[in-house]
Structures are given as structure tokens and as C-alpha cells.
């Protein structure tokens with residue numbers, strides 16, 4: 001598996017950083033924004049939305065995926081995850097599997113700080129090796 005390019009698209013980084021500001025994270029105070037490029041060139045964004053019933057919260061990546069699907073998109077080309085901690089915000093296990101549904105193993109996942117500085121780049125295949133995807137059902 002080859003590593004993804006270090007250079008994420010500036011527009012995509014800006015979209016992830018901007019949507020992070022809209023995150024609803026009163027319980028963790030950990031705001032996350034995600035922005036993805038769909039196959040048709042459209043950008044779709046999501047932010048985390050927490051809930052007083054803690055397990056009902058949703059991740060930024062899941063929101064961006066839902067927006068893409070609602071717009072008719074079915075393939076993710078790349079995604080930027082903009083987190084707020086001291087290190088990169090790496091997608092949780094559930095989100096890795098959700099990304100796998102619509103992204104190829106060589107899809108780059110860029111992780112940035114709130115200002116959009118790229119901290120880490122991995123391919124989806126690196127984040128979720130030997131994954132189970134739609135092809136496994138063929």
C-alpha cells in the first residue's frame with residue numbers, strides 16, 4: 001500500500017475547518033469537521049453532533065457521508081478530517097467502516113489541526129486493512 005500525497009486540496013481543507021466551527025460538542029468540547037470530494041467534484045461537509053444521550057452522537061465523517069449520499073453521490077475521492085486536539089483526529093473505527101463503503105483502499109484521508117495544517121495522511125487501506133466491503137458480498 002503506497003502512502004497518500006501530503007498535499008490536500010486547499011478548498012477541501014478550508015471547508016473542513018469552516019464546518020468544524022459549527023460542530024455541536026457541548027459534552028466533549030471536541031469539535032470535528034469533515035469535508036470530502038465526491039466523484040463528480042462536489043464537496044460535502046459534516047460536523048460532529050453530540051447528544052445528551054451520549055451514544056446517540058454522530059461523527060463529522062458520518063455527517064459528510066450522509067450529505068453526499070443525500071445529494072446522489074456514491075464515491076468518495078478524498079476526505080479531510082479537521083480536529084481540535086493536540087494531535088491528528090484519526091477517524092473512529094465505525095467511521096473507517098462507513099468510509100470503506102464509498103471509498104477505495106487508496107483513498108487519502110488527510111487529518112488537520114483547526115487551522116488546516118496537515119498533521120497526518122493515511123490511505124483508507126492503511127487505516128482499515130483487510131477490510132470487509134461491498135465486493136465481499138458479490
Ligand SMILES: O=c1ccn([C@H]2C[C@H](O)[C@@H](CO)O2)c(=O)[nH]1
Pocket residue numbers: 025028030031032047048049050057058059060061081089090091092095
Ligand atoms: O474522527 C472523529 C473522532 C471523533 N469525533 C467526535 C465524536 C465525539 O463527538 C467527539 C469526541 O470523541 O469527537 C468525530 O466526529 N470524528
Ligand SMILES: [Zn+2]
Pocket residue numbers: 059060061062091092093094095096
Ligand atoms: Zn466516527
